[in-house]
Amino acid sequence: MATQTTPFQGTKxxxxxxxxxxKAVTAVTVKPNATITATGHGAKTGDFVKITGLGAxxxxxxxxxxxxxxxxxxDEVDWSGQDAPTDFxxxxxxxxxWSSNFCAIxxxxxDGDTLxxxxxxxxCSEGTxxxxxxxxxxxxxxxxxxxxxxxxxxxxxxxxxxxxxxPWMMVLKNxxxxxYGTGFIQTSQNWSGExxxxxxxxxxxxxxxxxxxxxxxx
Numbered sequence: 001m002a003t004q005t006t007p008f009q010g011t012k013x014x015x016x017x018x019x020x021x022x023k024a025v026t027a028v029t030v031k032p033n034a035t036i037t038a039t040g041h042g043a044k045t046g047d048f049v050k051i052t053g054l055g056a057x058x059x060x061x062x063x064x065x066x067x068x069x070x071x072x073x074x075d076e077v078d079w080s081g082q083d084a085p086t087d088f089x090x091x092x093x094x095x096x097x098w099s100s101n102f103c104a105i106x107x108x109x110x111d112g113d114t115l116x117x118x119x120x121x122x123x124c125s126e127g128t129x130x131x132x133x134x135x136x137x138x139x140x141x142x143x144x145x146x147x148x149x150x151x152x153x154x155x156x157x158x159x160x161x162x163x164x165x166x167p168w169m170m171v172l173k174n175x176x177x178x179x180y181g182t183g184f185i186q187t188s189q190n191w192s193g194e195x196x197x198x199x200x201x202x203x204x205x206x207x208x209x210x211x212x213x214x215x216x217x218x
Contacts (some may be wrong), residue, residue, distance in 0.1 A: 190217030
């Protein structure tokens with residue numbers, strides 16, 4: 001059997017540039033699947049939606065499937081430990097608007113999330129005992145050709161100086177699905193150039209929350 005690989009060339013990377021019109025959420029299920037119901041939501045499979053007004057369920061989530069007014073979220077979205085909401089008076093959903101593909105990118109490097117540890121040693125312990133602590137979310141480093149007057153790179157500067165937390169999406173080749181998340185620009189555009197070369201630049205996006213993987217066959 002051939003080794004499964006994922007080529008870099010052909011990858012697509014997008015930044016969120018806004019939201020479509022909010023629609024009222026009228027129903028939610030937390031298990032066995034996370035779903036919301038909203039008339040006229042306008043979402044389709046593969047979209048990224050923002051949910052507000054539902055307390056602990058608020059956030060950005062990928063769409064796995066659509067059945068008329070019902071949106072089923074990605075399998076990695078686990079609401080099973082949450083209480084099903086009963087008050088939908090301020091609950092809304094909106095579909096993320098994406099930038100064009102960031103074709104100037106030459107390299108994408110994603111730092112993994114890290115799990116801290118908590119010391120739970122007691123007087124009866126035979127040694128140091130630890131357990132899993134809080135998750136520290138990683139970052140995404142983008143390297144690209146420096147062209148500061150292009151729409152994408154102007155938007156990067158705007159997001160940094162506005163301290164904006166925004167959605168991002170990376171679409172992988174070879175039917176490996178897509179990664180979705182949110183973050184903010186932790187390090188703004190650097191730049192370097194040399195004789196007989198072109199200016200390079202880059203930014204670091206700090207992940208604000210966990211990311212989600214949506215398989216192609218979802």
